[in-house]
Amino acid sequence: MKTTRVAIIFLSLRLANAFCDNCVDDTVELNIGEIACPVRDVAFVKIAKYRGYTDNGAEYQKTFFASKYLRTDWFGAKVNCKAFNLELATFETLTEAQTFLNMAWNHNFIMSHNLTFFLIDGMTLTPKSTTDWYWTKNGEKISFKIPWQPDEPNFEFEEEHCLSVWIQDVKAIGFNDCKCQKLTWPFICQRIDYYIPIRAN
Known part of the structure; x- marks a missing residue:
């Protein structure tokens, strides 16, 4: 006994x-x-924490998480993030996007997924456009120059309307257009730790 x-x-x-x-x-x-x-830690690994300011000066901080074992299409990624009180990752500024990519590039979990897409928020209805992309979270157009991988977006098979982060072997990391359905990938969620809007004078 x-x-x-x-x-x-x-x-x-x-x-x-x-x-x-x-x-x-x-x-x-x-x-x-x-x-x-x-429970959240069973499904996700913490990737990065970022604090910055929006283009209009509001201060915010967020934490990014990557799915450990969950694989889904873009729509499923939004649902799964929400199920854990998170949301599919967005970026307020180019500085935030580049900082995230740099942190992800130096994270062992992310870099162990060579040739893998990590789904994030973002969608377009304009094939091959490098600028006409929108955050589905709020319908706002992405205001900064998107740090695409070389030769992206390519609108492969005329089916790639959604946004992802692409780990291209050990050569580069950047944004990529991807299919919204049919294929399943890991994904990046975010938690808004705080948001301080600008006070009116």
Whole structure:
């Protein structure tokens, strides 16, 4: 009996440690024994944290997460982010987008997915346009020059209307147009940690 109890305690600690590696949220928790850890961490890995200002001067901070095991199409990515009280990643400024790409480039989890697309928010109805892209979160046009991968967007097979981050082997990382349906990929979600609008005078 004592041996069984020790084995159960050891297993529960192993499970807790597995779930609690790099915990990132404290709102939804999974209780294993006396150790609590967010359910969100089972599905996502924290990629980057960014603090900056919008073009109109509002201050904000957000945290980005990549799906660990979930693979879905672009529409499913929006649904899955929302299910964890997150939203599919957007970028307020070119500085934020470039900072994210630099952080992702130096993140072991991201770079272990060579030749992989990570889905983010963003859609177009204009084939091959480099500028006519919109955030579906709020319907606003992307205001900065999108840091595309070379020769992108290419509107391959006339089906690529959605936005992703493309890990091109170990050569480059940048934005890419991709299919909204049919193919499944990992995705990037974001959590808005705070947003401070400009005070009216």
